[in-house]
Amino acid sequence: MKLKERPIWKELPFACCIPEPGNSVYYKTGDWKTLKPVVDKMKCIKCGTCWIFCPEYAFEEDEYGYFEPNLEYCKGCGICARECPAQCIKMEEEVVE
């Protein structure tokens, strides 16, 4: 990401426009959570419910079709655990070493 959070005035883009589309991906919201989702792949039916209902778009599909939560962005809201039709997601307390 090229833009600085505290630029000098000459570095500020023209009219404060942000020319990097979607650069909020550089802001990791994962440290907001206290509970993190844990997916039990034995029960997962790969339906994509967790992916479609995540407000953060924190779920990523892996090569086998399972949806894994990206803990760098997950805010721990628990929607995925609540909505999963196979009941395979549990919210566990995240312990940071």
Add this chain to the structure above:
Amino acid sequence: MAKRTGIEVSIAIAEAARQANVDVVSAYPITPQTHIVEHLAQLVADGDLDAEYITVESEHTAMSACVGASAAGARVFTSTSSQGLALMNEIVYLASSLRTPVIMALANRSLSGPISIWNDHSDVMNERDTGWISIFANNGQEAYDLTLMAFRIGEDRRVMLPVMINFDGFILTHVIEPMYIFDDEEIADFIPPYEPVCVLDTDNPITMGPVGVPDIYTEAKKQQEVAIRESRPVIDEVFEEFARRYGRRYKPVETYKADDAEIVLLAQGSVIEAAEVAVDLLREQGRKVGAVELRLWRPFPFDDLREVLCGNSIKQVVVLDRCISFGGPIGPVLSEVRSALYLEKDRPMVVGVVAGLGGRDIHIEEYMEMFRIGEECLRTGKDAGEEPELVKIVGLRE
């Protein structure tokens, strides 16, 4: 070859927008600007102007649509007065901070209340600090010329700021004046196509108008301040090119018989032409007087004003304000002129008067009264009269 023709000034201004080939017109009717928007609508309806005409439902929407259209890459034109300008005030600030070069024909009309449809400068003075470029026209020819130049100035890639051209409501808008209207071919290459710096383009997505967090707001305002200051060389360039091509020279500060004058009247807008008549009459009586017009209001022409007023024969300046700064130093033009001259060692004395509020005619005798006030100040040595902050309204019935 430009034709000299009798044309209503409002129509001429609308014709200027047509000759500039605007893409979007977004304006709300308000007295006394109505003829401008009506004529533009007719031009679009007849196919003489290929533009989108948005019949907006308020001035706030008018300016918002202008900003949106300009951000999408279109050349935009609008017009308003008084209450409309006050209503769109919020977005006027945004037009300059988003650097969208909206061109506005401002028919100066008094701000309510009591409600007045007639001319004074309270509406434009309310927009002093908005970051727009602001220029005054004295007559119809100037209003037409300056509207054409506004597109060149505002849309210049080194500037990218909105421009308002001021002309007195009714006094100019509803007057038929003989003036030179360019042929379309003559003026066509004076205004190049609009090429925005920041534009809403699906092939190059940008975010315009993000949250100005405290970490960057100051820097953003610095950028804006530098932009308007650096627009000055471009304004000079455009005035110079216009003079070279078409023969009419415009200056940021205009003078009339001020070279050897002792007392000058400083004013803006169409009052200057009447003041010049008073100057001539007084000169016949042997009095050394002159008139100065502060044509360029923003960016304020500090150096030009100092050059005209300081270090020469001028000993007293009478500043005519067309609105009152209630509870403050009489009027905005007075306080800005005084402030500009503050640091000069050989500055003249400056006194302020107010006249012509709400469309009241200023008679020639009243201009002479203003010069008399200047002489009184010179004679007594009290450069602002007995009570400096007393608002002296010339023409008040007491």
Add this chain to the structure above:
Amino acid sequence: MSVVQRPKEAYLNVFAYRMAPREEYFTRGHRACQGCGPALGFRHIMKAAGRDTIVVNVTGCMEIISSPYPYTSWAVPWIHVAFENAAAVASGVDAAIKALQRKGRLPKKKINILALAGDGGTADIGLQALSGMLARGHNVTYICYDNEAYMNTGVQGSSATPFGASTTTTPAGRVSFGAGYWKKNVAAIAAAHDIPYVATACPSYPLDLIRKVRRSFELEGPAYIHLFAVCPTGWGIPPELTIRMGRLAVETGIFPLYEVEYGRYKLTIDFPQGLRPVEDYLKLQRRYRHLTPEIVQQIQERVTAEYERLKKMEKVTQE
């Protein structure tokens, strides 16, 4: 944890979510609260709108959380001007695109113009601009994300705040029971402008939302979509219940899902077995905790009456 009874079709649809577009034009890293309903809604809306979209977003929760300098969650051209002028700025963008395409300065491809505003920026301060835009017939889809209060500034009441809801400016107190006026029906106001498409949608039904947004862009002319946006922070519910709350609102008839295409009403989901009692929805939210059975009954009667009216509208206009 009880599983909500859903129509049988819902279970068959469960794999259909995989068919939703995978591109994200409203991306992660935004500052919305956990479980934010409108943020989820925006994700779905942008999947439907796609790459060739210009977004006009006004001041509100979604604008603040998605564009704090230097970060932006938007991968499409996006502009924010003020609070009450979503429809006005979008009108200008529409006029500019039309003029520039006609004059040959822009390639003639379809560009979706999307105006996004909250319930405050639509039903209250933005109503004039919305009405003007709809009346003039601009080719803009206007989506109001309705979280039923001025959430961004701290949960103050708007005219979209439902009857009896407690907000910071319509609080439940000793002499007041919360908002004393019924929720303003902005979708009906939009429909009264005779525009091609009006719809209500909810992120709890994402495929329906995507379909409706797509439909709004297909039809030439203005479109209005009212999005039910659950706000866990403002409504006082745990963030995990966002989706469930949206379903409950639909199943109780509090927020019926319907479309109006050229004046013909069509309910998206009907419940022939009857609506659930409104109490199922109200009792789960802290903003309704203070309600007495009498007020709940008032709400129930009004919801039932309005739902019946909607079904009659459907019957009458479909003939």
